Amino acid sequence: MDLAFLHPLYEHPGPWASVYVDTSRHAEDDSHERRLTDEALSRELSGQGADDATCRAVREALEELRLSPEPPGRALFARAGGVVLDPPLARPPRRDSARWAPLPHTAPLLELAGEDPVCVVAYIDRKGADFELRGAPDRRDAGSVSGRQWPVQPVHRTSTVDWSERQFQLKVENTWEHNAGEIADALAVAQEETRADLLILVGDDRARRAVRERLPGRLADLVVDAPHGIGSRLLDEDVEQARAEHVRRRATRELERFRAARHPDAEGRSTAVEGVPALVEAAREHRIDELLILPDGPDAHREVWIGEDPDQLAVRRTDLGILGEQHSWSARADDALIRSAVATGAPALSVTPAAAAAREEAPVGGLGALLRWS
Incomplete structure (x- = not known):
């Protein structure tokens, strides 16, 4: 997790109020119940020694969260009567919490906001591809690419031994190869523009393989194949499974690096x-x-x-x-x-x-x- 966004928290001295709230229940809870929760968090801060102005700023920020659609959770960091940072969370905290301490309590962000891979899903066929940007909790169109539509006849292979048909088959193969290159180039651009952490390829085996082989080497570790074939839009659970597996692989890779680095070298x-x-x-x-x-x-x-x-x-x-x-x-x-x-x-x-x-x-x-x- 890149921690640069936390810089504002360390430009001012403490103490700090650190609040983590589950906003996914806001649609279910009535306004009275949410108000009681907000007041309870404010009282918890006050009981730990927080000043009245900061408690009030937190309470007002929590009230604003009730008035607009929110991600699954929100963190609030406040001091001296003002909220300094309020990052959205990719997943809700296990419970609402409030802490008053010399430093902001940022460690929970590593699990609640840190590993939230953004995905570009590429729906590939022999003529082009549609791209979809998927993250928690939204999805949106991310463009498309159309390959070469030549020859005019349907793009499929033939088993005939006729020489002219063999020429036609070669032209079909060339068209496939050209289109795979076009799709790979467009997908690389989409990844760079969206800073996606994961590229999910949907399509038949040959189409996916052709595109994968033409992607830049720097993207090799980001590419996974979808569990379904061509023609099916990925379900949210399919994307979440791919995202979770990506997070697990990343953590495993870093632990392996850590294990190797534990062992002293020849010079101890x-x-x-x-x-x-x-x-x-x-x-x-x-x-x-x-x-x-x-x-x-x-x-x-x-x-x-x-x-x-x-x-x-x-x-x-x-x-x-x-x-x-x-x-x-x-x-x-x-x-x-x-x-x-x-x-x-x-x-x-x-x-x-x-x-x-x-x-x-x-x-x-x-x-x-x-x-x-x-």
Whole structure:
């Protein structure tokens, strides 16, 4: 997950209100029930020490969510009487929550908003293709491409041995090849324009294979074949299955990289760390290349100490004094490490989709990192 969109949260000091709400039930709940929920979240913040102005800003933002169609969920981050960031969520949180703390509680975003692959579905035949952009929760047309319509006769192969028919068959083959190239070029452009994470090919085996072979090599890992043949529009569950599998493969691939990087090289150096003390040291030195988090891991909510700047963090409060920081606050380890990752441009990834099948590869305690250097 690219964390750049979180920069506004770290341009101001805390404390912060972090609220996660399930908006998928808004159509079912009546206005009175939603109002009670909003007030309960505001009271929860107040009980944790939030100021009245920030509680009011959160309550007003929650009221606005009731007035317009929403994605499955929404996160709100507020301070000093104003909402600073309110990213949509790709899936609803397990429960509505409100937290008041020195740092914004951003770790849940890795699962709720982080891995939400956008797909271009290509419905392919021998004459062209229609493209459809699919994501959670919407779909829309993404253009089409028409290939060469020559020869005029129906485009199909023939078993005749007549020489003229063989010439015709060769022309048909050439037309297929030309059209596959046109479709592949258009699909590559569609991916670049939409920044799609996944390309789903729908069509008969030969048409899909011809297009796949002509796509740029950089797209090879993004292409999957649909479970149905030509002529059928993909159901939402088909797309969701492809999206979930893509997320699982991505997490598995990163865990495999992490496992390989764990092992020291010939000089005894490794480019992966795990556990809070090692991660804190790597974050202070700006060595984290990618942060890996298992949100339910025991180290995720372990207490660390932070200063005003992202690289001012320590396992013990006294360590911050040694580093020259005069002010310190306790914070969750996952939130403190995400702040450091944002400051240094490192991405973060929830490894939950792969950890169930590869528990031994997951970082010990649920927190790990691939390093820029050992």
